Amino acid sequence: MAGSATAPLKQPLWLLAELTYACPLQCPYCSNPMDIAAYKRELSTDDWKRVMQQARKMGATQLGLSGGEPLVRRDLEELIAEARRLGYYTNLITSGVGMDEARIKAFKEAGLDHIQVSFQASTEELNNLIAGTDAFEHKKEMARLVKKYGYPMVLCFVLHRRNEDQIRDILDLAVNLEADYVELATTQYYGWALHNREQLLPTRAQIRHAEQVAKEYQDRLKGKMKIFYVIPDYYEIRPKRCMDGWGSVFLTIAPDGTALPCHAARQLPGLEFPSVREHDISWIWNESPAFNRFRGLDWMNEPCRSCPEKEKDLGGCRCQAWMLTGDAANADPVCDKSPHHRKITDVVERVNALAGKPEFEAKPLVFRNMKNSKEITHLSEPESA
């Protein structure tokens, strides 16, 4: 066993069901893998029900229905009803595109607990540019309906250089739509976001401003609206405790049935992530080598191994360590004790020096869609040859 010899293995509390990679939006910071076009065979309704039953039996209480865009799945109502029957608290994480009043009502009747609607910005123009679709007015209408049907509502805004300065307008929009919770999510540089990193990373001045405004609204709206704001880890010197520990709280199931300790983990080399088509959740969580790989502290390289703070941050994010240092067992280079910390600070300094300069900003964002996925990951070659 990889963890401590005395503590029993913690069981999953969160099941994140990525129902599909299909999505009508094309956000360039999407955390889905770049090779989404390679995954065609989605789990069936019965597969998902089996997964939900097995994870619930182990104690999972929170269920996230996500994607891609989960509304694309026609069996969504049926899956929500099964989740309710099993006793999950069910969270629908959606762009709102593909939703209408009839569906919001049907979800409520099926037992859906909460709807999180994502916005890309506070203005129609920027929202639609980032989303790659005309969705802004529709999203606002959906947010009003979510409230009308008595759901608690979380509005999620992913922040980056193009919208960070809109923070005040973003929060005013949330107030106007009567959000119960606002997640000012900082872009995490995996997948598509890593590809677009130089176009998305906010500047130091933007971060300072956003933090100030968020604080002001937090104080003003105390008891009415909860606002979550986290400073981007690229501007920190200690890494975040990723997923609250590898294989310790979160279980993600990708559209093709691959089980992952975190939705970005699929890219890590040398790990064979088990599929729910072949194994049950109990084996996957408790026994599979992949879920045990980074449990506990014994896998750590230096400087984590001898670091007094290792139990606090668990060495940070394994994916970031792999992407930026080439070894997933290294310290997350966000940490200034990491010999690779410059991989972070070099990008930060470059962006701070060049942001706003026309030639630097002229580089286009690469949008998340199947065509770009095929081109970037060279999936289209065999077909066209």
Place this chain on the structure above:
Amino acid sequence: MSIAPLDTDTPELTPTFRFQWEEAQNCWVILYPEGMVKLSATAGEIMRRCNGTSNVAAIIAGLEAQYAATGLGKDVRTFLEAAREHGWIRYRAA
């Protein structure tokens, strides 16, 4: 500013929260968007009685009978006030 509930106030679960028994945790929990609070055994027993029909006096009497104790009123009111501040419960209009 917190105001202690009156004996005649009738608490109920706020509809945007869920309260249920969790077998795997062996405790009562409060569920809300992307989060969960595990309750102590006594907190769970108080929440269980916030059903929109029992008033505060009845809840206290019920708990004192269950635990064969007296003088629980202060602790119950303190918990109810905290629960209201978290938004878990609200008071039915008289």
